[in-house]
Amino acid sequence: MAADTTNLLTVRDLAAHYGHIEALRPTSLNGGPGEFVTILGPNGAGKTTLLRAITRLIPSSGKVEFKGQDVTKFKTNELAGLGIIMVMEGRGLFSDMSVKENLQIGAYKLPGSQADKDRQLDKVFTLFPRLKERLTQTASSMSGGEQQMLAVGRALMADPKLLILDEPSLGLAPRVATEILSTLGSLNKEGLGILLVEQKAPLALKLAQRVYILSSGSVRAELPTHEIKSHHDLAKYYFA
Ligand SMILES: Nc1ncnc2c1ncn2[C@@H]1O[C@H](COP(=O)(O)OP(=O)(O)O)[C@@H](O)[C@H]1O
Ligand SMILES: [Mg+2]
Structure with missing residues (x-):
């Protein structure tokens, strides 16, 4: 396939395993310039694994492109040099x-x-x-x-040109979590691309333009957030 120059981030068939555990099955996703993309999914779905594979903190198969450039073989610090910065879980x-x-x-x-x-x-x-x-x-x-x-x-x-965050609200009081997530919304309005893994679904969905739902190591759905009218729309994908 030709390089995708319209996206900021393009992930194709990224897969990763820990020993015999297939934590991430071939997964594809993308993020446009200035887009706010959220990844939702239950515990153990493979969300952290996906982010770690994108940022090359763990080995994986598949392909990653940034602004149309193949960066699959880049190291984490080289990706940081291009502006891909992650706020890790913990x-x-x-x-x-x-x-x-x-x-x-x-x-x-x-x-x-x-x-x-x-x-x-x-x-x-x-x-x-x-x-x-x-x-x-x-x-x-x-x-x-x-x-x-x-x-x-x-x-x-x-x-950063693309800020990736792994559950930044984890363990925080609702008010502080809201404050931090809202700040991400402000940064996005200024043009920063954001890829956010979050469990606080309602707020994350309000901020994001698009959501991917990950379950058992695979993307179950990709939806524009304006199409999600209720929690039921999400729940049906969660445990699919
Ligand atoms: N370092 C590791 N060694 C072995 N298994 C792991 C490791 N990290 C995660 N896993 C397993 O991989 C799967 C996906 O985990 P993870 O990506 O952390 O999920 P999430 O972030 O969605 O909660 C889970 O089954 C988890 O137990
Ligand atoms: Mg995680």
């Missing part, structure tokens, strides 16, 4: 380092001057003012919600 922060140091690490590969990095930092502080108030605190001393803000802030420091 956040992946450096817990003994300060908020400031965690943010600086996010920007370390950013080309450009210190002034560019400072501008990026200001942008993060505008989105999450609480990070600015807690700059010298260690990451581990912050609340779960603040840590997730820091994880998203650190990803933004790398100036």
Whole structure:
């Protein structure tokens, strides 16, 4: 098949296994420039495996293209250099380092001057003012919600073109989860492409333009979110 230059991300027949466990069966999906795409699915569906395969944190078969370029053989850090940045499940922060140091690490590969990095930092502080108030605190001393803000802030420091997030609301109080997911909505309105794995279906569906439903390692459905009228529309795919 010819390279797809209309999409930001094109994933074709991506499959991955852990030993004998086929965690992800050949899966295809795509995301347009500036599109907000959500992946829903029950625990164990293969959502994290899919994101880890896309970002090359685990070996897989299949093909990944970014802006029409075949990046299947790229390493995770090379993908980051192109602007594909992931906020991992469990956040992946450096817990003994300060908020400031965690943010600086996010920007370390950013080309450009210190002034560019400072501008990026200001942008993060505008989105999450609480990070600015807690700059010298260690990451581990912050609340779960603040840590997730820091994880998203650190990803933004790398100036992503496609931000991938694995259940950023996991374990957070509803109000904080809403705050973080709404911020993703604002970033998307500014043109950032987002691929979000989420369990908080109602809000994720409100923000996204399109949703994929993953179950038992396969995509069961792909729907524009405006076609989803009720939970029943989703439930029928969940345990298919
Ligand atoms: N490191 C691993 N080793 C073995 N099996 C794994 C590993 N990670 C995930 N799995 C299995 O792969 C399947 C998909 O897991 P995962 O991608 O984490 O699902 P989800 O993120 O949708 O909850 C599950 O059956 C899970 O038990
Ligand atoms: Mg997961």
